[in-house]
Amino acid sequence: MSTYQREPVLARRWSGPFDIEDLTARQTNRFTDLLRDRGIDYFISRSNGTYHHSVAVSEEDRPEVISVLASRYSLRGTYVRTPNGYRPLSPLRLRRLRRAPVIRLGEHVIGDRGPAVAGPAHGFTVEFWQEGERFLESPDHEERLDRLKVVAPEHILRESLIAPQPNPVSEVIPGRAREAAEVRVGDRTHPTLDAFTWELATDLAFPVDAVYTWVDGDDEAWRAKRDSYLGESAPANPHSASDSRYTSRDELLYSLRSLEMFAPFVRNVYIVTDGQTPPWLNTDHPRVRVVDHKEIFKDPSVLPVFNSHAIESQLHHIEGLAEHYLYLNDDVFFGRPVSPSLFFHPNGIVKLNPSPYRFGLGEVSEEDQPVDAAAKRNSALLEKHFGKVPMSKFKHTPIPQRRSVLRELEEEFPEVFARTAASRFRHPDDHSVPSSLHNYYALFTGRAVLGGLRYTYLNLADLDAVRYRTRALLSQRNFDTFCVNDTTEPDEEAERHVDGFLGAYFPFRSSFER
8 A cells, every 4th residue: 555645545566767658558458468368359540548548449449448457457556437437447537437438537646755756647548439420329328529629511420530538630530530540658669540650740750858957076086176266366255166066966866866757858958067967867868968068168268167157057068969948957847747838839939937926116226136137147137128017037947948948038038048158157247148148039939838847846945845845745735846945054864754755755776867
């Protein structure tokens, strides 16, 4: 037994790296293997959900399919969706569903410790399809016709396949559109219909990469180098070079676990560092590349820099980086399965996530927090250019970026990029390029809109809040992303507590680890 979203559940233990795509693929492939063993024909339909597959079978094969579910899934830890949520599949529940047009099933998954990390929503659906002739002969066909999202004349319906629920393509598949095709689910090839292989207008088909900036603040050689420059160019604000800015608690390890578990759509991961490599990182991984500052700075003579504003201003120079990518600090985590559509529209437009917090009015001063000073600089620049005044900060989430927007910005304001890149430590003259300037420029030029990502923030300076929020996060798993941050020197007990929390929330070693 385990728990999931505060309820006791039966769960299957998972070993090895975990990703949500693999979970639903394994469940779908196991079920289709059983259908093949029984000689039951099927095909893969287009699913309405992300990380979920639909298996279409004939209504005429319903008795055999129900028999498979009864013998191989009932009372074995599989859950079925009911009007009251997901419940364990039992003979009684299966009898109640024996005439259901669709049956949605799945499992809970646990690691070595902590509650379940994923639930049955990411399983598979059995759809009972009908030939049009049988559909039109059914006693309730008039009512079912009214529910169809497709209008078709009767002579077309008679020679069509009719789906039991809407899908992204069509509930009515005419004879001429029933050409057989194949589709991959995990490591298997399955039959499908040609129409279900089409790239739709609403599909997000372009690659999305991820970029991290990372520093090992415990590296003595790196600290000595930083301290030697502190002596000759002290930062204007004491927060600009506080040790908390460079502390590493292996957040990157857990953030990469979260990415593999819940954002498997990411193509490549780039980790930008000052000649450092995490000791646990599998540098032979085909999807990971460590990028040195020297590779991306337009003017390498300004190096070394110890200023995230400077480093961030050069990220779009990474060789091979996709046009669309997510920029993450290592203290940002994916909290549950997410799709690229949370960050981008199918036409490439960025989805922004403004914060309810403002960076304030007035001129930039040395007393401003560096993040606020940079935002004020952005605001003044954009007001002069567009006549509009940005006021909101943005949430500390994976930040969707357009490489072309950043290139255009650098061409439009070369002095801003050059000055920020040459700023060794955070300075009131800096601009925050990816986290604010890019976002508002994209918004003002029609390449960004406001999004709706669900997010929360943990401040390590508040131990009581950390304890409460981590318990809630672990039990509910109801946020798309979250951040664990320390704007001041953190509480040591809070740090220990968060270490345990991250290990429980992301219990599976990722393929990015040695």
